[in-house]
Structure formats: C-alpha cells, structure tokens
Amino acid sequence: MLIRAAVVDDAEALTDLHLDVWEEAYAGLMPDSIFVERRAQRAARIDRWRTNIETGPISSLVVEDDEPGRLLGFAGAGPARDDVPDLPRLELTALYVRAERYGTGLGHAMLQQAIGSAAAYLWVLDGNERATAFYERQGFRFDGETKTDPVGVELRMVRG
Template sequence: MIIRRATISDAPGIAKVHVDSWRTTYKGIIPQSFLDGLSYEQRTKLWENNISDKPSMIFVAENEGEIIGFVTGGKRNTNEEAGASDLTSIYLLEEWQGKRVGKKLLNQIMNVFLEQGYQKIYVEVLAENKTRQFYQYYSAEYVKTVQLNIAGEILNEEIYVWNNVEKVIQQSK
C-alpha cells in the first residue's frame, strides 16, 4: 500500500471511496434517501474539480492499483484564524478501516501542514460518527458542537483541534 498525492485520473477511485464510505459510515445517521442518492458520476465530477483546484491537498491510499482511502486538507472559508488550517476529510473503504491506513493518511497530511507552517489544525465530525474516536486517539481536543442540516435533518457536528502538529506526526508514525 502506498500514500501519494492525488492526480486527476484518481477522481473515479476517490468518488467510489467517497460514496461507499458515506453509505457505510453514515447509515442510520444521515437520511437513507440522501445516501441512496449519492452517485459515482456526480462525485467523480466533484473530485475532478477538487483535484484541479491547485491549493487543495488531496492524498490517496492505493493498494494494488485500487484507491482504498483518501485524505484532504486546506483552510476552510469559515476558518479565519491565523496560522490554522483544516483536515477537511478522511475516508476509507469499510474493509480497510482499522488497518492503519487512516493513520498513514493522517501522518501524510500533517507533514504537509507542518511544511506549510501550520501548528493548529481543526477537524469537523458528525457527533454520531463513531470514527470521531480516531481523532481523539490522536490527541484532537474537543472545541464545540454546532448544528448542520443534511437532507432536512438537523445533525450535531463536533469540532476538534490539534494544537501541536509535530505531536500528531510523532504519534501517527
């Protein structure tokens, strides 16, 4: 398995991971009608645009030519804090969860954040998403809960922060 920067040709593979992981991770959290409406084609177009956006940071985990996970980062429009950035997503196919792939993706993006001079990184995760424990394990500290609307459902989203990127890198080696 390798971790590498995403290229435009990875868009379909990233889209598949995105759709499939949302359907498994958010089942029973996000309305099923929304999850059923996700499509590989729409997500492929989204990822082609995201990868073409030069400031974005997108890395994939690839195993024997198949994309099995990805991580993205970059400063959200809502993040006005100087010296801070955001881990915007990290998703893995369900069968690859718990096999250290997420740890390797986290390490990769944290190294890039460090190279860019960031020491404070935020991440947002649905409160009912059990994978929020992944962030807690790697020392992310709870900041606050906000509400958001997905497909007509009001959901709680927790915001976490890492205040020391080097510590996360050491912990995720």
C-alpha cells in the first residue's frame, strides 16, 4: 500500500471509492435514495474530483491497493471553511477507508499524513459511532456545534 497525494488521473477511481465508502459507512444512517442519487451523478462527480484536485485548496491523499487502479481510502484536509473565532484553522474534510480495511491502522496512517498532530476540526455524521470512536482516540472532542444538511445532522469535533 502507498499513501500519496491524489492526482487528476485518480478522479475516476476516487469517485468510485467515494461512492463505495459512503455506502459502507452510512448504511442505515441515511436513506438509500441518497446513495442512488449519488451514483446517478457519477460523471459529474468525476469532473468535480478533477477540478478539486487541480485547484485545491483541499489537499487530498489516496491509498493505492496492490491491485492496479483500485484505491483503498482517501483523506482531505485544508484551510478551515468555518469562520469561527478560536476554532483551529485546519479542517479535516474527509477520511474514509474501505470497510475491508477497518481496524488495520490505515485510517490512522492517513490521518497522520493528512494533519499529523495539528490542532484541527471535522464534522461527523450523527450516529456514526465507528468514526466517532476513531476520532476520539485521536484526541478529537465534540464541541456542541451541529449543522443539518441533506444527508443528516453533523456534529463538530475539535482537537486543540
């Protein structure tokens, strides 16, 4: 396995990974119609990944599998998107691994490469106990802030 910066040529594999890991992580936490809608927008999602990788400001990492063209995980981090005083200026925008790799240390390795031990914050979907427990082990704590979007309620976690 190799953790490396995402490149534009990863856009299609990254899109497929993103679709897969959402279904694995959020099954039962959001309606299946959201997964169907996301898959129906695959071509647009590939274009969005290409643009995001080319223009930033989020830095994306991917994990290559030994199987060519297959990715095992991805992470994104960049400048805080929330303009809140006293909130860290670094946001972990994404951290996903395929379910087959849960518990292997891959998520921790990606987190270390994405943000190291820096002060940061993230949003986690309410009810995502696996992710919550992982982030708590990494020093993140809920700060009481929530936001509601089409996929559900998200809770903010902060590491100082």
